[in-house]
Amino acid sequence: MTPTPTVETITSLIQEGELFKLKNLLRTLPTAELVSLIENEEEREQLIIFRLLPLKLATEVFEYLDLEVQRHFLENLTQDKIADILNEMSPDDRTALLEFLPANFVAELVQSLSEPERRVTLQLLGYPEYSVGRLMTPDYIAIRENWTVQQVLDHIRQHGGQSETLSVLYVTDLRGVLLDDIRIREFLLAGPGVRVRDLMDRRFVQLTADQDQEEAIDIFRRNDRVALPVVSDQGILLGIVTIDDILSIREEEDTEDIQKLGGSQALDEPYLNIPLAGMIRKRAGWLVILLIGEMFTATAMGFFEQEIAKAVVLALFIPLIISAGGNAGSQATSLIIRAMSLGELSLTDWWRVMRRELATGLMLGAILGVVGLLRILLWSRLYPGEYGEYYWRIGFTVGFSLVGIVLWGSLCGSMLPLLLKRLGADPATSSAPFVATLVDVTGLVIYFSFALLFLRGTLL
Structure with a gap:
């Protein structure tokens, strides 16, 4: 196993101009280690490292970076690079980032998105600030109740790469109304000829787009789920919320409560960054x-x-x-x-x-x-x-x-x-x-x- 390079190693390669060697080294590292390396480097080195990453890996890393680091990159990367990354990001993570930026900067960034991604982003930003709608992503797998297990698996192979999670699949009718959610393990254990309706129990937990995020936290905790569907007033499936977004909100809520308990208003920025x-x-x-x-x-x-x-x-x-x-x-x-x-x-x-x-x-x-x-x-x-x-x-x-x-x-x-x-x-x-x-x-x-x-x- 190749030992994980230290910050000193990365800095040394940058100073020596060994960018090709550094580029190959970075490609071998998992996302979590790349995030840690970037956040521990100085701003100049952060940009060099990030520019050397391929687009898919750069997008994955970008989504997990601290919001301040993300903003630093957006202010210093080329417009084309920013557009590529924002278009590749999952809609919920992109919405969280845009909420953090000044309004004039957001308007400029939204214009750089492709038409489908711009439409999704504006829709998510249109929901109330602390609502579930701001957290949801439209990237999920929807299936029909008359499909066979084999058809479901074929559909996953064809479209699963765009989904936020494959742990749960959502059964909808022709109008998009949510009928049930089924864990992927049910399909993996069933025979290829079994119909989806035979696996349905029509018992599922759902969120609404206008629901408060704190309520969603409690619902996730009580039901032990990795993802929950978000529906409209008519029951139409709008998107899903995943556990990673809920954990981020939970951390923000806890931080705010702790700061208030200490006898001050909650800070809008990290301690070392706030003026x-x-x-x-x-x-x-x-x-x-x-x-x-x-x-x-x-x-x-x-x-x-x-x-x-x-x-x-x-x-x-x-x-x-x-x-x-x-x-x-x-x-x-x-x-x-x-x-x-x-x-x-x-x-x-x-x-x-x-x-x-x-x-x-x-x-x-x-x-x-x-x-x-x-x-x-x-x-x-x-x-x-x-x-x-x-x-x-x-x-x-x-x-x-x-x-x-x-x-x-x-x-x-x-x-x-x-x-x-x-x-x-x-x-x-x-x-x-x-x-x-x-x-x-x-x-x-x-x-x-x-x-x-x-x-x-x-x-x-």
């Missing part, structure tokens, strides 16, 4: 909102200014108290948003979630409360006078406050995503920092309420 001004714009808004929220913490502390003045020792435990509530809220938020993303929870489960978090928050709070109480008692024994003569009361204040704040943080963190979903907003917007800020303010009220309960008549 500094864009980065600041995406992050500044949330930081300002969170800062304003935290200002209410100072307001709450000002409300209890007299209590703090009388018992300065209470101020020592404020960071401990509010951080515990914020951490509990962040945990609950992350768990609920992920469960909703995976389809494990719906809005109708809100009462089950609340009951579960009531029990969980109470037990977690009790654990932290005991730890906080023991810490104060231990320090009072090791360092007598550290917390004064009422250290037991201070210990109970901290312990019960932790129970209340952790319980409240768990409830806020679990209910807020469901509330936002009910209002039609993105649940990920209830980011961990936002929940932590909310719990910080309310946590102070809980803490000083317990302080008044246990210390009234002594320190207060």
Whole structure:
């Protein structure tokens, strides 16, 4: 087996001008390795390598490249080369690329397509931005129910090269209405004279062109399919969506949710590519909102200014108290948003979630409360006078406050995503920092309420 060439080897061949040797070497590499090699090279070397690839291989590599690399190639390759690659690309991958480019550039590129490919591309771009229609490809194998297995296999040999996948074949009538989908293994195991209708069970899962892409992700996950048909309102088969496109959308959705959970807007470009001004714009808004929220913490502390003045020792435990509530809220938020993303929870489960978090928050709070109480008692024994003569009361204040704040943080963190979903907003917007800020303010009220309960008549 020939060892895989390293980036250094490729660069060395380019610098030495051994382009013929490099061209032969590149032809022997699988698509995945070529993609990795190109993305690890500098821009100049990337172009040289790509220009040396034959058209079919170049198209396969191009489809898997990062969108930024694709855009770099489109800006630097000849018009003929661009037209050849775009015409060879699968329609769904071409649509994903064109969505990423400026409108004036897209108009120019669309004009370079052949008439059939231009018609398909404009049709896909005509669907709503986040709809299934933007993901589908019209490249599939359609068969008739009166055909024999032998006719189906002959049809695959003749037209299968243009199909996105051969794993599933689609049975349609003369009007193009979808009747069934059948896995290829059924035909491979059946006799050549068996009719397609004898293999049909007319049970199939379908998508609609206007359906939201997130719904399609859930349908793929529940049905364990590598491809699903897309139909019109009349049931006519328009195209198919394959698992590779769904995985790409899933990655984009997860990335967006994680970025929002961190307390910023989702980035439109990779981290290292987004302009500094864009980065600041995406992050500044949330930081300002969170800062304003935290200002209410100072307001709450000002409300209890007299209590703090009388018992300065209470101020020592404020960071401990509010951080515990914020951490509990962040945990609950992350768990609920992920469960909703995976389809494990719906809005109708809100009462089950609340009951579960009531029990969980109470037990977690009790654990932290005991730890906080023991810490104060231990320090009072090791360092007598550290917390004064009422250290037991201070210990109970901290312990019960932790129970209340952790319980409240768990409830806020679990209910807020469901509330936002009910209002039609993105649940990920209830980011961990936002929940932590909310719990910080309310946590102070809980803490000083317990302080008044246990210390009234002594320190207060």
